[in-house]
Structures are given as structure tokens and as C-alpha cells.
Amino acid sequence: MTLDPNQNRLAGYAILISRFELSALPNWHTSSVSPTGTLRSTIQNGQVASIYPQSYWPGEGTGDHLAFALKYDGVNLGILSALFDVVPEDELMAWIRSKPTGKYARRIWFLYEFLTGRELPLPDLAKGNYQPLLEPDRYYTAAPGSRVQRHRIIDNLLGGKDFCPIIRRTEKLAVMAGIDLRKRCEEVMTSYSPELLRRALSYLYNKETKSSFEIEHIKPSASRTEKFIGLLEMAEHKDFCEKPLLIEVQNRIVDPRFRDADYRANQNYVGQTISYQKQLVHYVCPKPEDLPELMAGLLAAHQVMKDGAVPAIIHAAAISYGFVFMHPFEDGNGRIHRFLFHNILFLRGAIPNGLMFPVSAAILKNPALYDHSLEAFSSPLMRLIEYDLDELGQMTVTDVTRRLYRYIDMTTQAETLSDFVKLTIENELVEELNFLANYDRTKQAIQEIVDMPDRLIDLFIQLCLQNNGRLSARMRESHFEFLTNDELAAMEGAVQKGYARD
DSSP states (O other): OOOOOOOOOEEEEEHHHHHTOOOOOSSSSSEEEOOOSSOOEETTTTEEEEEEEEEGGOOOOOOHHHHIIIIIHHHHHHHHHHTTTTTTOOOOOOOOHTTTOOHHHHHHHHHHHHOOOOOSSSOOOSOOOOEEOOTTTTOOOOOSSEEEETTTTTEEOOBBBBBBBBBBBOHHHHHHHSSSSHHHHHHTTTOOHHHHHHHHHHHHHHHHHHHHHHHTTTOOOOHHHHHHHHHHTTTTTOOOOHHHHHHHHHHSSOOGGGOOOOOOSSOOOEEEETTTEEEEEEEEEGGGGGGGHHHHHHHHHHHHHHHOOOOOOOOOHHHHHHHHOOOOOOSSSHHHHHHHHHHHHHHTTTTTTTTOHHHHHHHHOOOHHHHHHHHHHHHHHTTTTOOEEEETEEEEEOOOOEEEEEEEEHHHHHHHHHHHHHIIIIIIHHHHHHHHHHHHHHHHHHHHOOOHHHHHHHHHHHHTTTTTTTTOOOOOOOOOOSSOOOHHHHHHHHHHTTTTOO
């Protein structure tokens, strides 16, 4: 077949995926080379496509396009893992030998052995400066990383072979990095009295609990609510990223009939019934036999990020979203996923002790943003997985899928969590504290008009807020018939003044 000299040619990951027919999640950046024109890029739905001028063409070899991919497309461990399983070892080794001290050759050599567990028959390097595997100005990395003498590489990845997310430094994440979350929380807290903060804490715990359940359209019983509140209160006191503790958490928050003693042993999925014996599958979870390695890798990555001074929001996003993508239990995965937000942010000192940070309330008010963060992984994944679903809804995954869950680009998830953290501190936290402050002022004003029991004051304020600041005739007749017209008007005015902004 003769190539059209005027046609763009795929480069980097794009040509390697095509050439070796790889099954891998798409990269955020794709490249091609044009015989004419200058560098140009388009962005659509978060995907960047760049067309480079002819001078960028790297050559025909696999190694040439691997170096091009690392330089321009970025590090994608999932594609590299799929490639290294099929690329001829001799071809790759010859290319590495031709550039024994080249930084991209050394990175590819390291990544081949890291991802495959197979050592190439090459001697250890005896000289040369150590190069970071991930460029710290392009990626979030573990610092200072570990030195690998064989390749003279600094391994600064966020995890290990069994689970290793990649999170790129983006403009949005850079803005969030400039915000001192703990300091901002402390500034908010100093605007209110200690007594109000003590009262607000109980309310915020309750709101966070109900919001986390409501995201999943669950109405919890009083006992399940209390158990989840108790769990949230423990979030600031210890690290829950250990298998026995995660199982303990699951047992505390689900119906006793669905408690797990270990990771699930069945194939589960997220879907909905659309007709009789017809399921619409949104997400296929990892095979149960893959879970022990994947979860061990997730928990090991947590330790790497904790020890490696990875920013708290990046750390929390990688582990909490990684957990929900693993879906290791029969029930409770979503609530544990959101609990881990709190646990890791507290653990890393990003939130002051004694403060409940109602991030689930922000999620509940912005469901499309939350769904996008989940679908950014699940939608492309679903195009790659082959499965069967019987008439009873039992699923069987028919191909090897472990790699797809091991190496995820979690940039979108980190950006989404940063959005929710910002919404929480600027809206949810301040609004709830303001609500209570307004309540105190309104209650005092009402007591000066009519000295009523607190129960009736609470009910009056609630009913007025539900009816644009006025008490309906029906509610007055059933609950406040003892008020004179002048008292009622004055009390309604107190509510309207107290909650004018709301």
C-alpha cells in the first residue's frame, strides 16, 4: 500500500495503538504529523488533538514513537502496559541500546521492566545523572522519589505495579494549589462564635450523612444515620486505608444482612432496569479474582502519596475515586468513597480538627459535575469490556481486564474534587454557618415579641422559610392560633429581616 504524501500520519501513541491493535483506554492527547502547515491543536470534550509539522516526524521505529509519545502525548501507563505485552523484545532492546544514556530510552527501559515484571538482558548503567521518571512540572509526583541505579532513574510515580494513577498538572489544579485550604477554613471559623460552631458541628455531621445517602437515592434509618455520623466523627482520628478497617467501615454503614467479611466474590456492575429482563449497564467493576491485587495496589499507593508529600486534594482524589472504581464490596462503596474524602483530607491536615466539611452536600447540588467525574473513566472503559448478562442479571466478564483498572489518568477526578472543595468552603460551609447565625438573631427577635418555647420558635421559623417568609393561614390555625395579628406580623417581619439574604 502506498501512503498518500499529502495525508496526515499518526504519531506517538496513536500509531502504536493502530500498529499493534492495542486495547487500551484512550489517551487525553493524540498526535499526527502533517506534510504541510504549522503546529495546531483542537480541544473537544477534554481531548486534545495536535497536528505537528513534518519536522516533528520521529521515524518509523517503535522506539521512535515511544519517545515521541512520552515527550508530546505524556505518560500513559495503560497504553504502555498493553504495548509491552506484544512488542518484540529484541526490537525494543535494540532501540534502547542505540541510546544508552538518552532520558527517554532510560524511562522506557524502566517502564518496560516496571510494568511487565520482566528484566531485559541489559547491563546496569554505570554513569550518568539521575532523571525523574515523571517531570514534576508536568505531573504530580511523589517526592523525593526512590533512586533506581539500574536505569539511573528517580521513580516518583504515585503508586506501584498493581495500581498507579497519573495526574497531570493543569491550570485548574494550579489555581486550587494556590489556596491554603486549612487557612481558609480557619478564617471562616473565626467569623463565628465558639458556641455557634459547636452547635453547627452537629448539624453539619447530620447534613453530610444525609447528603451522602441521598446521592444514592437512599433514605437511611435513624440507626444507620447515627452510625455514619459516628464514622465521620472518627475520620480525623486515624488512617482508614487498611483492608480490615475498610471492611469495618462497610459493616458499620450497610444493612446488617449485606455486611462483607472480605472483598466481594461475585462480579458486580452499576446499571438500571429499563424493561423486563433488560438491564442498561453503566459500569462494569473489576473481576472479583482481580480485586486482591488491585486493592493491595490502591492501599500501597495511598502510603506512597502520604509519604511522598503529594498535595492533599490530589491524594484524596486518587484514592477515593480509585476505591469507587474498584467497587470492592457488595454494598456501601459510594458512601465509603465519599468518606475517604474526609479521612484523607483530615489525615493530611488540610482541614482543621473539629470541623465537618460538607462536601457531599456540594455533590448533591451538582450531580452533573459528579456524574461527569465518574463517566470520564466509565464511558471509555465500557467500550473495551466484553461481558455476558443472563436472564437473572448475573454478569460474566469474558476477557482479561485487570490492566484497565490499574493505570488510570485521574486528572479529571482530581479537578472535580477540587471544584467540590471550592464549592464546599465558599458555599456550603459558609451558608450553613450563616443560617445558624441568622437563626440565633431571629430567635432572639421572636422571643422579644412573644416568649414561646424553643420548639414553637423552631417550627415558626421553618414554616415561614418554606412559605416566602410568611405563615400560611392553615398553619396559623393548626399551630399558632394563640397569636394576635400584630404579634404574627411582627414575628413574620423578624423572620424576613433575619433571613433577608437567604
